[in-house]
């Protein structure tokens with residue numbers, strides 16, 4: 001299978017990609033990382049640049065279609081390939097897009113529904129037992145890919161964490177890709193609501209499956225002086241102790257496997 | 258209604274500065290979805306019903322000429338006069354002609370988004386008629402000189418205290434308490450009762466038009482539509498072509514979807530069928546009835562890729578579930594229709610030029626599409642409008658250039674690698690060990706409201722991964 005690293009993990013959080021690699025290997029996969037990959041093309045697509053996004057989509061399809069499965073540590077990038085490439089392309093490319101879509105998964109869904117991690121190969125991290133962890137559903141994962149229970153189950157079984165639920169768990173955090181740069185004030189209002197909801201849940205850590213949401217929320221929390229830790233769900237499932245939370249400083253553990 | 262969609266961001270900014278109204282919106286943004294959810298859950302197979310109605314409506318729009326023909330024939334046979342209005346001005350003129358013919362002075366209106374669209378009130382008032390909105394929310398707004406912020410609850414943005422002050426100020430009724438909401442409602446009801454009795458002409462909208470009987474259907478929760486329709490001697494129904502449905506049973510299906518999606522009610526308090534004028538031997542009902550079918554670009558929409566928008570039942574669920582609407586409020590959108598449906602309808606019914614921020618007021622979270630009883634793929638239509646903006650060069654130049662550069666970069670991996678490596682290194686250097694950066698020269702939009710989280714490492718994943726592989730193979 002092939003790992004779709006995602007541009008945000010590549011640039012901001014390599015440990016998410018390393019944790020993904022390790023988890024996929026633990027599940028028994030032979031993982032390749034196509035070297036020429038860049039990004040799924042969402043920013044342009046969502047800004048209405050269908051031509052540019054189409055070029056990116058065709059490239060991604062050609063690069064990844066030889067793999068049995070494509071897995072991404074992101075609901076929105078996987079959703080882009082699964083739901084939007086077929087909508088964007090025509091003719092033969094549409095068929096190829098559909099074929100790739102049927103083999104593309106977000107990582108927690110893949111590790112639950114397709115290639116489950118072997119039971120009992122890991123003891124839950126004791127450093128996590130006293131933490132109060134809430135889970136943030138990213139909209140694309142939730143509504144495009146129906147990801148809801150998978151990350152929570154993995155957190156429970158692999159990390160010994162019973163995720164706390166946010167009151168408005170199905171409401172967007174305000175990231176929205178280019179939206180947060182085009183309409184920063186509205187976006188920030190939405191992020192603040194999500195942070196308030198997180199604090200109200202009693203959590204001291206917010207975990208999610210999409211770096212976009214997490215980076216945007218971490219940035220808003222830092223601006224508001226709110227003390228919360230932000231992490232991608234694979235960091236907890238794999239090994240919580242790899243460095244600091246998102247936006248909290250350099251990760252000591254980054255770069256190791 | 259004067260359109261201010263062009264200043265959406267400024268409007269939203271102003272709205273978010275009002276803490277009481279903002280909190281009120283957040284409260285409704287939680288409450289309304291809860292009501293809708295419980296209404297839908299108590300139905301059973303809501304999705305099947307929504308799929309069924311969607312098919313019926315697609316079929317009706319596909320054969321619009323047939324159903325329109327049948328509707329007009331039946332409605333005329335029932336004694337109605339049916340008129341067509343190409344645009345808002347034509348509708349307004351038709352209405353004032355009818356009023357003039359009857360030497361009317363007082364007009365009462367039920368809630369009608371179509372006449373908001375044509376700014377009928379302004380027109381009639383300018384012609385010297387006394388016009389009274391009789392839906393409680395619309396009445397409050399008329400007295401306050403404000404515009405609707407929501408298509409179902411037009412005055413939801415107004416806190417109770419403001420309404421109390423307004424009534425004490427506007428109604429010449431001497432000293433009184435107006436202690437609670439019930440007292441406010443009672444006062445408005447008392448005043449409106451007389452207006453109904455005095456009115457010469459009643460104007461209402463329609464939720465559905467039934468082709469095989471020529472009837473129109475209206476639902477309200479206050480019963481004011483029925484009083485508008487039955488007490489004055491003349492009734493005018495102002496509505497649009499896309500309300501057509503083949504049979505009465507289709508309308509009942511639609512009303513099920515509508516009420517549950519709008520307020521969670523299984524059915525609205527009043528659902529009425531209007532057939533036409535009072536018949537010989539009947540004791541009440543209007544003596545003369547008119548139906549005005551407004552086009553106002555709907556036939557253009559029918560022929561366009563945005564045709565699904567004509568399935569909209571105006572339930573307001575997409576507003577209630579839209580986090581941008583909840584944050585910015587309905588007035589920010591600057592015209593009649595706010596929220597996701599408004600961000601599509603406003604450009605289509607006015608101009609994309611005037612309203613090009615609206616299709617961007619969307620995070621593509623998909624919650625509106627999930628709840629829309631008409632199964633409209635709202636986020637896709639919004640994205641398509643952004644695509645049109647791009648083609649029409651309506652978005653800022655730096656965005657367009659940036660986007661083109663970005664797309665090119667994504668298909669040029671060698672350069673992409675070098676640039677991301679450079680960016681990561683500079684960002685880590687700028688952060689100097691701190692978790693995030695407060696300001697970034699090239700990310701003004703972002704840093705206006707957020708710090709910029711620094712990358713966790715000075716090297717990209719790809720760089721690290723390649724080095725690891727190399728050292729392993731070197732061994």
Ligand code: SF4
Nearest residue numbers: 569570572573575629
């Ligand atoms: S677009 Fe859908 S959800 Fe929005 S008002 Fe229309 S029918 Fe209701």
